Amino acid sequence: MRLFLLSLLLLCLQTANAQEPSEKASSPCGTPPGIAPFLKAYHSNPNAFITERSSDTLLAGMQLHLLAKDNGIGRISTERLLDAFCQLNEDFAASNIRFYSKYDWNLIDSTAWYQHDSLDAGIDMMLTNNVPDALNIYFVTNPADNCGYNLPYAGIAIKHGCAGANSHTWSHEIGHALSLPHPFIGWEGKVYSPLNPTPDTLTYDYTHFHATPDLVNAPLDTALTEYVDGSNCTIAADLICDTPPDYLSYGWDCDDLNRSYVLQNDRNGASFRSDGSLIMSYAFDHCQNRFSDEEIAIMRATLLTEKQAWLTTEQAEPDLAGPATLLYPINQQYVSPVNTLLQWSAVPGATHYLIQASLLQSYIAKEIDVVVTDTNFMVPALSTNKKYFWRVRPFNDWSSCVPFTANGIFHTTDIVSATEPDSEGWRCYPSLLSAGQMLTLELPETWLQHPVQYTVYDAAGRMMWQNNISTNDLKMYLNLPNENWPAGVYRLVAVGEKGVKTHAIIKS
Ligand SMILES: [Zn+2]
Known part of the structure; x- marks a missing residue:
């Protein structure tokens, strides 16, 4: 349901008599005639807008x-x-x-x-x-x-x-x-019943929905109800003749021909069903699929005149060629849960990619749901010993209809708990760190007597702690303020003159 709308309808009926209950006193003339809404101008001379x-x-x-x-x-x-x-x-x-x-x-x-x-x-x-x-x-x-x-x-x-x-x-x-009223304009907030006589005119409250802001409650507007035979279609309801009468202002379902189940009667007693294929109706989404030819002409004329500022003359980007292809990791490959690099093929014209990863094939809960501009994404930390599904969808400012890739599947390994010294003699332990426990670092001689910047990041890449330390000792201790860090995987990054070292830490 879309309960409100803009209004451009302007019918000044000197003798309007409100036949519908209304929350406000009725007024014979809805909107000051000085404001000339686009739709009325268009109807007075459609050719002028072509x-x-x-x-x-x-x-x-x-x-x-x-x-x-x-x-x-x-x-x-x-x-x-x-x-x-x-x-x-x-x-x-x-x-x-x-x-x-x-x-x-x-x-x-x-x-x-x-x-x-x-x-x-x-x-x-x-x-x-x-x-x-x-x-x-x-x-x-x-x-x-x-x-x-x-x-x-x-x-x-x-x-x-x-x-x-x-x-x-x-x-x-x-x-x-773009100037279109509801085909049922005037019936907003009212419930049509075939048991009641159909009125000739309807009043409705468009406060806040007029072409210019209403600073106070606006006077009521008035619409004529439309006849099935089309005899008053240029002055009734939405003023559009190829949208037939429709009195249904609530969400309604349709039959196989997209028509309302509710049978309505116009003022002359002619019966009809509403056309739910019209996007401007209140039919359910599955009924809707079109604007009428006259609606299209009005929207285009609005864009070419009143809303010209929205138009660009620059070239539209072509539709994207097709889905991306996942490159790594796929086919049940095993990867480290830390600093996992996801890679896929570029799609010509794509400026952005949506990446999703989940432990569930349904993706109902997502571990990763990010947009990047590159064709790879570094995941700081994944869960250990898990099977992951992931997929990528390209898009740009003009086009977003290309679907996701097929699922890529990979597995994460354990974090290696035996922290053997690396080839330079660098060592960091334990990997499983409880609150208050210190982290032990063993440094090679080449790393001594120079400042080293130590930083801890969480799985989302946020900096949790940072310190610059210069030491003469081959073994040192980092007292991380991790009492309030949530359990999960963190990454220690050490940047020194001799290079960069990273280590995964699991906070229990
Ligand atoms: Zn609407």
């Missing part, structure tokens, strides 16, 4: 803002975001409109915006963070109790759970941002 560019593929830039809580937890997963972005461009392929990430993803840590239960907080989030000349999209966990919404003067908010493969919320909200 330019020589109108058959081009239009390339529209977006700024994606990915919200998390104050502590950085909870952001939308990259996999879900890539699936959603792929679906978005599939939904708009027939429109010859292509969306791309114009700037790097903007990561925002704010619990108040991440789960905002009021539109005011969403407006604040957008007006604080918006960038110019791009369609601003915010992924949050609660967009004011909606699946998503569009504020025409600010941007789009989308709920994590309503984004992904086979979800059309992102496309629906962009439809709003």
Whole structure:
């Protein structure tokens, strides 16, 4: 469900009489006539909006803002975001409109915006963070109790759970941002029943969803209900004639022909079922697959005029050629659990790769879920004696439809507990360190009398401790402040004039 929308519909009916219960006093004229919404202008003269560019593929830039809580937890997963972005461009392929990430993803840590239960907080989030000349999209966990919404003067908010493969919320909200109303406009917040007479007009509250911000509660807007015979389609409901009447403003399921099970009656008594294939309807995701021809014309005209600033004339990057190939480790190879280097083949055009590794073939719980720009990734520490599954998915700012590679499978070995001196006589023990226990280092003579920088990193690569020590003794002790370190694998790195030594330490 996408409970809210932008409004560009403007019907000034001097004699509107509210036949639906309303939370507010009705007003005869919804919006001051001085504001000329795009849709009305378009309808008055569609040909004026058709330019020589109108058959081009239009390339529209977006700024994606990915919200998390104050502590950085909870952001939308990259996999879900890539699936959603792929679906978005599939939904708009027939429109010859292509969306791309114009700037790097903007990561925002704010619990108040991440789960905002009021539109005011969403407006604040957008007006604080918006960038110019791009369609601003915010992924949050609660967009004011909606699946998503569009504020025409600010941007789009989308709920994590309503984004992904086979979800059309992102496309629906962009439809709003490009001037499209719901086909059932006027019925928002009302429940149609065939038992009640169908009214001629409907009033609805579009406070905050008008083309410009409403500082106070806006007067009610008014819509005519649409007839099945199309006789009033240019002035009723969404003003779009190839979207037939639809009175269903709640999430609804469809039959095999994508039509509503609910039979509705227009004011003349003609019965019909709603068309759930329309992305601007509230039919369930599996019903939706298209914008109508007139909707497409309106969206393109909006982009070519009002929203021209979103368009780029630069070349679109071609679709990525195909999946990557895993190179190492694969085929059940055994690897050290420390500093494991994962490698795969480059995919032409890919600028980023999503890498996932898991102990489970389902990847429900992931040990690694990172994005890199290279074709390898060094994992500081994995669990010992485990079977791992891993995979890679390439993408760039334009294209995210290439799937993951097939699973690579490898095994991690034990950490070697016998810490024999290495070829230079360097030795570090024990490998299993309990709180308060000192780490013993045996140094070759060449490492004495020079400062050596000792650093301990955790499995995520965060520095836990660092010290510069110069000694004349062949044996020394490091007293690591590890009382509060979580159990797990750490790495000691010693950097001296004679080289670099690393050792894995397991904190019990
Ligand atoms: Zn909507």
